[in-house]
Amino acid sequence: MNTIELKGLTKHYNDFTLDSISLTLPGGCIMGLIGENGAGKSTMIRLLLGLSQPDSGSISILGYEGKDLYLAKDDIGFVMDCIGFDKGFKLRHVDSIMRSAYRSWNSREFFSLAERLGIPDNKKISKMSQGTRMKLSIAAALSHNARLLILDEATNGLDPVARDEVTDILYDFTKDEEHSVLISSHIVSDLEKMCDYIAFLHMGKLLLCEEKDRLYEEYGLLHCTSQQLAELDEKAIIGKRVNKYGADVIIYRKAAPKNFKISSIDIESLFIFMVKEDDE
Amino acid sequence: MNILIDNRNGTPIYDQIYTQIKSQIISGELSADEMLPSIRSLARELRISVITTKRAYDELEREGFIYTVAGKGCFVAAKNTELLREENLRQIEEHIAAILQLASSCGLETEDIIEMIRYETEENN
Amino acid sequence: MKAALKNDWYYLRFLLPILLIFSVLSTVTYNLPPDEGYYSLVSSLLYASCIPAALFLLNERSRWGSFFAAMPGKRSAFIHAKYIVTFLSIIFVMAVLVISCIVYVFASGNNEMDKEMPILLTGFSVSLFLCSMFLPIITRFGAKVGVIIFFIMMFLCGIAAGFYEGMIEYGEIAAPDIPFGIASVGAAIIIYLISWLLSFWIYKSKEL
Numbered sequence: 096m097n098t099i100e101l102k103g104l105t106k107h108y109n110d111f112t113l114d115s116i117s118l119t120l121p122g123g124c125i126m127g128l129i130g131e132n133g134a135g136k137s138t139m140i141r142l143l144l145g146l147s148q149p150d151s152g153s154i155s156i157l158g159y160e161g162k163d164l165y166l167a168k169d170d171i172g173f174v175m176d177c178i179g180f181d182k183g184f185k186l187r188h189v190d191s192i193m194r195s196a197y198r199s200w201n202s203r204e205f206f207s208l209a210e211r212l213g214i215p216d217n218k219k220i221s222k223m224s225q226g227t228r229m230k231l232s233i234a235a236a237l238s239h240n241a242r243l244l245i246l247d248e249a250t251n252g253l254d255p256v257a258r259d260e261v262t263d264i265l266y267d268f269t270k271d272e273e274h275s276v277l278i279s280s281h282i283v284s285d286l287e288k289m290c291d292y293i294a295f296l297h298m299g300k301l302l303l304c305e306e307k308d309r310l311y312e313e314y315g316l317l318h319c320t321s322q323q324l325a326e327l328d329e330k331a332i333i334g335k336r337v338n339k340y341g342a343d344v345i346i347y348r349k350a351a352p353k354n355f356k357i358s359s360i361d362i363e364s365l366f367i368f369m370v371k372e373d374d375e
Numbered sequence: 376m377n378i379l380i381d382n383r384n385g386t387p388i389y390d391q392i393y394t395q396i397k398s399q400i401i402s403g404e405l406s407a408d409e410m411l412p413s414i415r416s417l418a419r420e421l422r423i424s425v426i427t428t429k430r431a432y433d434e435l436e437r438e439g440f441i442y443t444v445a446g447k448g449c450f451v452a453a454k455n456t457e458l459l460r461e462e463n464l465r466q467i468e469e470h471i472a473a474i475l476q477l478a479s480s481c482g483l484e485t486e487d488i489i490e491m492i493r494y495e496t497e498e499n500n
Numbered sequence: 501m502k503a504a505l506k507n508d509w510y511y512l513r514f515l516l517p518i519l520l521i522f523s524v525l526s527t528v529t530y531n532l533p534p535d536e537g538y539y540s541l542v543s544s545l546l547y548a549s550c551i552p553a554a555l556f557l558l559n560e561r562s563r564w565g566s567f568f569a570a571m572p573g574k575r576s577a578f579i580h581a582k583y584i585v586t587f588l589s590i591i592f593v594m595a596v597l598v599i600s601c602i603v604y605v606f607a608s609g610n611n612e613m614d615k616e617m618p619i620l621l622t623g624f625s626v627s628l629f630l631c632s633m634f635l636p637i638i639t640r641f642g643a644k645v646g647v648i649i650f651f652i653m654m655f656l657c658g659i660a661a662g663f664y665e666g667m668i669e670y671g672e673i674a675a676p677d678i679p680f681g682i683a684s685v686g687a688a689i690i691i692y693l694i695s696w697l698l699s700f701w702i703y704k705s706k707e708l
Contacts, residue, residue, distance in 0.1 A: 141708070144569075144570040145569065145570065145575075146566055146569050146570060146707075146708040147707045147708065148705065165572075165574075168570070168571060168572040168573075169572045171570075173570055175563070175566070175567070177563050178562075178563075179562060179563050179564055179566065179567025179568070180562055180564070180567070181507075181510065181511075181558065181561075181562045181564070182561075182562065183510075184510075188510065191506060192503050192506055192507060193503075195502035195503040195506055196502075196503040196571045196572060196573065197571070197572060198572070
């Protein structure tokens with residue numbers, strides 16, 4: 096079963112429109128939602144969580160849709176960029192609130208997970224570092240048998256070690272087809288390694304949504320001279336960056352000239368180049 | 376089972392996994408009917424996408440190197456000597472093609488190559 | 501609903517004791533010579549109407565509203581909790597004031613309860629009415645607007661109370677009596693319920 100199915104999801108604001116987003120997150124996979132600030136990632140996630148209503152299009156989460164969509168919330172663990180609790184809360188306050196909100200809340204699991212992650216149990220949130228707060232949010236999201244984890248810019252402000260720990264947790268979470276993750280970020284390197292699917296969001300539009308491996312297969316990075324650039328087929332070029340001494344071009348591997356050396360792309364460059372082309 | 380992933384050498388990761396498992400099956404390091412790690416646990420251990428490992432396993436199964444038992448997992452297929460022989464012949468052909476290309480680039484004839492092979496055989500014996 | 505109430509209670513644990521102390525102090529100053537006006541007796545009730553603005557302000561600071569809406573359950577529970585908690589807080593302050601007055605009756609032997617009860621009831625109604633006004637405004641426009649309006653209203657209440665007392669003293673209008681007090685409570689409750697419905701309607705489709 097697909098964990099998330101979006102069809103033509105649209106939301107209008109005065110100065111921004113999320114324009115007809117259609118994507119699918121299969122069960123058991125991690126999808127990275129990449130986009131610059133203001134691209135619409137948080138808007139999309141707010142629509143998924145019911146914080147705002149779409150103007151058109153449909154959302155289906157864990158098989159629930161339409162009027163029943165709210166039933167999915169018990170099975171969704173979410174992490175926002177800002178922890179939703181008062182800064183004076185300690186672990187036991189978080190436990191108390193979550194216990195009253197989620198049917199399957201497991202206090203024992205929460206406290207043991209918090210201990211494993213090194214979250215102090217008698218400290219106020221205000222005294223915790225950003226990394227610890229994030230881990231607390233994640234521990235809370237993981238302690239009620241969630242089947243879908245949604246993280247919105249959750250790894251911003253985390254040091255490399257903490258990010259590594261979070262990656263481990265996410266890998267553990269998707270141990271079977273019943274558990275999926277949607278993680279949004281503008282820091283691409285965070286997502287590149289761990290994701291199964293990559294989606295690019297730019298100015299409210301979905302530029303692509305694809306298996307990460309296929310992206311590596313389909314696109315390649317070519318370094319060439321300006322003359323060679325001129326000889327390339329226009330349609331094969333996804334994007335290019337030209338400097339005084341040559342050019343970096345991202346192209347479809349299939350359409351690449353045979354004798355050129357094509358190196359692997361990285362997702363970040365692919366995104367930047369695609370955005371530049373889209374803007375032009 | 377040993378799998379070493381090199382992120383930088385340009386070969387797709389699924390291909391690296393496929394190749395390494397295959398050679399371990401052929402060499403006998405992985406014995407017949409030995410259970411392979413699940414697609415997901417392999418992906419988790421190697422910290423790569425589960426789709427990648429699935430692809431490698433699908434490829435291995437398609438070529439007859441492994442088989443799946445529903446509900447249990449993936450197992451090494453019994454050594455198929457015919458498959459082995461084909462595989463080895465294929466590799467030898469690849470090597471020959473490479474040798475001939477090198478030979479032509481430094482002006483050697485096929486006869487010269489055959490001489491060199493004979494010499495090597497005698498040396499080894 | 502329980503989660504919303506628990507969250508509000510977390511703050512009330514600190515707000516209510518403050519109101520408690522304020523209430524006790526205001527009854528003391530009211531009863532000590534020189535003769536204080538009615539306003540000092542009910543001022544704590546009026547200040548208790550700050551509860552909605554205070555709670556919303558604290559919620560906004562921690563983004564609790566958005567967080568709560570993403571949790572299971574109806575998002576309107578957020579509003580219901582506010583209304584319930586506000587009402588109970590005003591009842592709490594009222595109870596403290598009534599008890600303090602009764603204690604004073606026993607302590608001093610002076611019994612002015614028949615004058616004080618109507619004042620208290622009217623004060624209760626005014627406080628409830630203020631909350632009925634604040635809550636939809638804050639729901640729609642946010643806590644910061646609510647706080648500003650709260651201060652403006654407190655200022656106006658002080659002036660209005662002065663005029664009211666003056667008019668009673670000069671005999672232009674009758675001092676309130678028990679039936680008047682009870683009627684005002686009834687009216688205030690009806691207005692509170694209407695306000696509740698209005699806030700519910702506003703919050704239903706609010707962007708969070």
